[in-house]
Structures are given as structure tokens and as C-alpha cells.
Amino acid sequence: MNVQRLLLTGLSLILVLTSCINIYHESPWEPVPTSVAATLTAIAPQSSPAPKVTPTRTLLPMPSPSPTFSGPPKEYEGSFTYGFEVIAFKPCNSDEVWWLNGDIPPLKELRTQYEALNKRMQPVHVKLRGLVSERGFYGHMGSYQREFYLQAVLDVRDIQADDCR
DSSP: HHHHHHHHHHHHHHHHHHHHHHHOOTTTTTOOOOOHHHHHHSSSOOOOOOOOOOOOSSSSSSSSSOOOOOOSSSSEEEEEEEEEEEEEEEEETOOOOOOEEEEEHHHHHHHHHHHHHTTOOOOEEEEEEEEEESSSSGGGGGGGGEEEEEEEEEEEEEEOOOTOO
């Protein structure tokens, strides 16, 4: 808890100092005026040795190395969502969400058809052919359970009530 408080205090001080510099010093190419530098130095805390921190757990999973794919390509149906830092495929009848990667032409085709439906971060129903990786941590910040290597787009459409039954 003391480490968190120390980090928050340090971060707050950095934000205050940065604000002072931005207010009094608009150009990053010129030196900070002597009076501003003296004021910042006067209010800065005296340096002390950094506390020794022993990590007790990993906060975020480390992304898996290059995925391992086994078996021949298969066809999968499910929902696909695309947007900022999201390229997600959720197969029918599965709780997993897979990171989508693959050959450039089918990825472009999928994105084009997705955008033609005027969707932004909204799922659409897809039928795709490709390879599935072993379980791991894939995609943005390692938050996907598997990676799907797209080889062909078979269908892209709006979601209907009887999908994935």
C-alpha cells in the first residue's frame, strides 16, 4: 500500500511540474526560464532511495510467442467485431474469443464487407475458414485465448436470431 501511495504521489508531482512547464514555457526548443526552473527545484521533494519492491504477482498476462497451429484448415461460424485494438472472433457455442490474424487478401475482404454493413465495434455474423492456435494469450495485451489464422471469408452478414443454434 505504501508503494502505491508513493507512486501516486510521484505521479501527481510529475503532472503538476509538467503543467507548470507547459504554462510558463510554450516551446520545447528553448530552455526553461531560470526563475521557473528555480521554483520547480524548490518545490521538488528531496531525492531518497527508491523503495525495494518485490513483485508478488503478474498483473497482465504475457502474450504468447508465435502461435502453434495444428491440423488442417476448418470452417467456423460465429460473431466478428472490428475496431480500435479489437479484431475479435467468437465462435458459435464457445465462451472463448479469438484474435483474428491471417493472409492479407482475406483480412482486407473481411474488413471491407464488415465496413459495408456500417458497423463500428458491433458484431456481425461470419463464416470463415482457417487455422486455430493452441490456447494461450494472443492479440492486444494478450487478452484473447486463441489466435485464428484466416484463410478465406465465406460469409459476412448482420446477426440474426437463429445464428449459432
